[in-house]
Amino acid sequence: MDAKRRNGGPPRGGASQAKRGKTGGDWEDSPSIFEEELALFEEADMETEEREGQAGHDVIPVGELFSADLNPRWRRPQAAPLNPDSDTLVFQQIDLDYYLGAAVAGMPGQSQGNVPIIRMFGVTDSGNSVCCHVHGFAPYFYIPAPNGFTSDHLSEFKRELNSAVLKDMRSNKDNMSVTVLAVDITRKESMYGYHGKRIADFLRITMAMPRLIAPAKRLLEQGFKFGPFPIQSFSSYEANIDFEIRFMVDSDVVGCCWIELPKGKYRVREERKVSLCQYEVDVGWTQLISHPAEGEYQRIAPLRVLSFDIECAGRKGIFPEAEKDPVIQIASMVQRQGEKEPFIRTVFTLQSCSSIVGSQVLCFTKESQLLQSWAEFVRTVDADIITGYNIQNFDLPYLLNRAATLKVSLFPYLGRVQGIKSVLRDSSFQSKQMGRRENKILNMEGRVQFDLLQVLLRDYKLRSYTLNAVSFHFLQEQKEDVQHSIITDLQNGNEQTRRRLAVYCLKDAYLPLRLLQKLMCVINYMEMARVTGVPLTYLLSRGQQIKVVSQLLRQAMKQGLVMPVxxxxxxxxxxxxxxxxxxxxxxxxxxxxxxxxxxxxxxxxxxxxxxxxxxxxxxxxxxxxxxxxxxxxxxxxxxxxxxxxxGLLPDILEDLLSARKKAKAELKKETDPFKKQVLDGRQLALKISANSVYGxxxxxxxxxxxxxxxxxxxxxxxxxxxxxxxxxxxxxxxxxxxxxxxxxxxxxxxxxxxxxxxxxxxxxxxxxxxxxxxxxxxxxxxxxxxxxxVYYPYLLINKKRYAGLYFSSSSDTHDKMDCKGIETVRRDNCTLVANLINTCLQTILIDRDPQGAVAHAKEVISDLLCNRIDISQLVITKELTRTAQEYAAKQAHVELAESLWKPIQIKVVVLSLLPVVNL
DNA sequence: ACTGCGGCCTAG
DNA sequence: TAAGCTAGGCCGCAGT
Incomplete structure (x- = not known):
């Protein structure tokens, strides 16, 4: 097994080996359906833009040279000049983070030292990218004011807390002198428990940086003394809120909403631009206008979605290692959100490669050039969303490590902020729901990483998560037929064999785009971000709780309530x-x-x-x-x-459910299929959100x-x-x-x-x-x-285990056979069992022939006992689902079931089902 | 042969 | 530091 993982490869072990048959060797055959599809893109392109053309069939022997202008389409549309005095800037924000930086003159907030600055990235209606620095917002938290506290005590409290925090710092590399920016008295009420609307004095403590909140909270908790007050321990409120969420709640910004910067209220950066975005602006945090996602602001900007896939040439039987095995191809497809087809289709290859109609082939003689050029390509295309299959844990880490091995120094700058290196980190994410999950994390400021595998692992329970299986499941389509074991041979062949590999690679970049579209991932996730108010990236990197917290804080703020820690x-x-x-x-x-x-x-x-x-x-x-x-x-x-x-929670739930009703009503009226999708995504997000409040x-x-x-x-x-x-x-x-x-x-x-x-x-x-x-x-x-x-007929086997024919739309014909909890829907059974039980259930429920079901079961079992059934059907999926990630990453072989699923056990399963049917 | 328990996965 | 919830079937396993 040379290179790729995730190819739903054949199971290891004797019995199934013979079935392989169609491996490499016949790559001179007629073009695949996918190739014809690519060619159609080419024709469509020619029609729409004669003058430009993509020169799709071009093979560009790049060699040592690479120009970002190889293809005019790569760049975003030219940005019209922006005059902050007369132009309003409106964009959809898709990513939001913060950094510590020097204050910008003329902007609100502290001017000394490093200050936290919120950074929003987005896209305008005309498809131009925006980086917006938001100034003047500082982190804060609350504590109840001690008895007898008056405004006369504020400065003393502030001074004491400040010095305590300074003293607590192990090192003060920023050479800070002011950690506590402000302390104010506000009238608030704890949201926990009803206490007669007893509004009380709270101290609102504003810190210079987000990371100072935790130590300040700890010091106050541990027992803090100031002025004439005795030493006492303070409970804190809202000290555990992510800074991004804090900002979004306070400024009424929700994930993926449209932001308006009114004319005269912002500044444009010309020199001293730090981002690669077309517009880079500064604004005070109270100056921006956030539009609720209603009416025209439900729309989605023409975001650029880049999907890519890499191939590497591994050694026989060894999983490729970035330190040793080269990257030989990178295929990329770029699509504008909302359009049907990718408008950029390109593959970067190592060594020559024959042309592919409908896509651009760029050939490199040196791997380091290939890598550097691809990074340049990413920066030029300036994608908003980066997708692919398992890119988070395989492709991106591999590329990064490979580039480091080859010392391609300009490679690891994949984000939108100049000079910020993309680095790899390990993270482990643990929850009762998903178990422990090890992940790699790569920073790419301003671009949202939307790994389709991660989306599927989160949102869908599937028997297999290989790209092939997933594509088949959702698209009834499969990968190009290239065994991963021959990838190195294809690379070492000629420009024809490399072409075959490139087609395969292109398809692997194309499929995630198709799936993203089919499953409406981008739309649904955006709607979820809008409904719950969290940044898009949180939805893939964080759990359920943050979404409720975001909503709770918004509702609480309206009523002057604060959330305890x-x-x-x-x-x-x-x-x-x-x-x-x-x-x-x-x-x-x-x-x-x-x-x-x-x-x-x-x-x-x-x-x-x-x-x-x-x-x-x-x-x-x-x-x-x-x-x-x-x-x-x-x-x-x-x-x-x-x-x-x-109550707050009833308020939140009412909002969610009435918004859902509204979305469903609009959905009914809407005729535009694209807007329909958005609305459907919204009503789904609203329902899920309502249900997670109880949890x-x-x-x-x-x-x-x-x-x-x-x-x-x-x-x-x-x-x-x-x-x-x-x-x-x-x-x-x-x-x-x-x-x-x-x-x-x-x-x-x-x-x-x-x-x-x-x-x-x-x-x-x-x-x-x-x-x-x-x-x-x-x-x-x-x-x-x-x-x-109505179920008719209905087979009730046990608690949480039943099946029946499902009637709801019509009383004449059933919609489906509904199976709950039975082997057919469980992923810890081999497919043979699932299929057998499924057939039996059909025979019982549809044909109403229990004897027939028994006969069928007996037949299958006897076939099995007499070795008439291919043992490969007994491949289990248990291992696979539990370690779906590793599976996808390592192309691990699934195991034969002999050890776990002996024929006798199938008997048991069938027999446990059938007695209920009155034999 | 029975029971109790942990692991896994599902229902809702 | 971050992580929605409980009920419950069924399997394998260990202990009696």
Missing amino acids: VKPEAGEDYTGATVIEPEKGYYSVPIATLDFSSLYPSIMMAHNLCYTTLLQKGSAEKLGLTPEDFIKTPTGDLFVKSSVRK FTGAQVGKLPCLEISQSVTGFGRQMIEQTKQLVESKYTIANGYQADAKVIYGDTDSVMVKLGVDTVSRAMEVGREAAEWVSSHFTPPIKLEFEK
């Missing part, structure tokens, strides 16, 4: 949802399914559950509240009603856990599903004139499956709808039970 400590788990004991069996009658829509969010809204409404022990008495003022939840926790105070309150090792909220939510849920069962079973009875006594045969968390005793799907739908409406009337809005679907 809590020390994380794990405690006892709390009780979750109820799963109704299933009446296992095969049902040849329609089963109606009723669901509470957005159960947990609607519980929180209906009962006003929030940090700000929680009555802690003794609070009710202390505040003299009457029983009408608050409720007692099923877990015995107390919360004030919205008549006393409306946030229950995250014990989190930013602000509140188990009273989360356990009350699940407590209400348990009560509701129980009550729903009772209601349905008490109303739909023979005694009440119905055909039969209804029976809830199963239910999980927010749903009940009801046998209504009707014999047709359409009747089940009618009664189901009616029942849902009637049950809903017993609950506080916005809690609502909805009719969702």
Whole structure:
């Protein structure tokens, strides 16, 4: 195995070897479909722009020379002159960070020493890139003012804290003298717990730099003495907020929103530009206008998305190492967001390469030239988004290490800020949800790295994450057929064999673009950034919590509430949802399914559950509240009603869900497919966000856990599903004139499956709808039970394991066969088991032929026992999914299942399924 | 043969 | 320093 990973290669081991057949050797055959596709791009190009043309079939023997002007399309459109006195600058911000730098004269904020400066990168409607330095915003946090504190004490407090922080510094390499910029008294209230709207004095402590917040907080916590006050320990508020988030919340900027710099309010940098962007400007942080993503500001700028893929020539059987094995090709495709096709298609090759219609081939004689030129290409194209498959953990690190080995000194400047070197770091990211994940991180200021593999790992549960498998799954398309083991041979062949490799490489750069488009990743992620208010990059690099924090802070600020810093400590788990004991069996009658829509969010809204409404022990008495003022939840926790105070979380949830309703309504009306996609992405983001609020309150090792909220939510849920069962079973009875006594045969968390005793799907739908409406009337809005679907027939195997034919749109034909929890949907089974069970289920549910299912199972098992089935079908996916990353990175072979999945076990699986079917 | 437990993955 | 939640089936394994 010479070079590439991620090629869904053949399993190792004897039995499957024979099936390989089609390896290299026949590369003189007719052009592949992909080549024809490339050629079509060429034709389209010619039509649209005769004069320019991409000279797509050109082969450019670059050799020692490289000019960034080789192709006029590489550069962004010429930027019109910008006059800050008469022109307003409007751009969509896509990346936001901060740096420490010297203050710029005329800008607000400290003028001494290094100051934190927010930097926004973005693109204008005309496709010009912008780098905007935002000045004057400084980090801060709060502490409650001690008793007796007045404004007379401010300067003393400030002085003492400043000197304490200075003394605490191990080294003061910036030679700072001022660490505490300001201390002010403000009227605030803690968001944790209801205490009678008791607004109190808080000290707002502004620090010179973000990294000074933590030591200041620690010193104040440890016990701090100043002036006449005794030594005391201060709890802190909002001292754990990322500086970017702090800025965005305070300036009402959300991720990927449009920013307007009004004329006369900003300055243009001509000389002393530090970025490669076309416009570089300075602005005071209060001068910029942030537009909410509504109306015309829902649009997306023509961002440049660059996808690339590299090939390296490894040694036989050794995974390529950047210190030893050369990079031989880099294919790149660049597409403007919203367009259908990439407008730049190019491949950089080492040694000569025959032409490829529809793409530009640049040939280099020296690898170092190839690398340097590609870096130059990236800077020239000035991509906003960089994508590819596993670029984060393979391609980019490899290129960087290779360039370092070859001492290509100009290579590692891939960001948009001049002079900032891209360096590699290791990071480990750990969460209960995703386990520990080791990642490499490469800084590329101003460009968003959008590794498709990472997106898929986050958002999709797949059996295999190889590019080939993923492409097949989503696009019904596969990679070009080149075995990775022959890559080195292709390279060492002639310009024809290298051409074949280049086509392969181009396709690997093209597929991520196609997938990005098909899955609407860019749009969906942007909408998520807009809805939750975090920068786009956070969505791939951070967890769920930061999104809730961002929303919480925004809502809290409106009401003068501040968020406490809590020390994380794990405690006892709390009780979750109820799963109704299933009446296992095969049902040849329609089963109606009723669901509470957005159960947990609607519980929180209906009962006003929030940090700000929680009555802690003794609070009710202390505040003299009457029983009408608050409720007692099923877990015995107390919360004030919205008549006393409306909670923040219900507010957030209402905003999210009403925005979702709006998006769905607009979606219905919209005809433009592109705008439709945006709206659909938005409603999805809104739904996900609403659902993650509950999880946030229950995250014990989190930013602000509140188990009273989360356990009350699940407590209400348990009560509701129980009550729903009772209601349905008490109303739909023979005694009440119905055909039969209804029976809830199963239910999980927010749903009940009801046998209504009707014999047709359409009747089940009618009664189901009616029942849902009637049950809903017993609950506080916005809690609502909805009719969702009918299963007919229905096979209930166990808790969380069932299958059925799913009817919802029509009562005549089923939409699909729905399988939950069964081997067919689990990724820890070999495909043979999944396929066998799937076929059996189909036979049982669609053909209604359980005997046939048994016969089929027996046949497969006997085939297996007699070695009539290719053992390669027994390849397991368990290893693969667990270490999907390493798999993709190393092209690890999957193992044969013999050790784990013996035929006998398949028998067991099948037999556990079939008895339920009344054999 | 049974039980308890950890690992894995799913349902919701 | 950063990390959404619990319920629960089923497998393999160790101990009795």
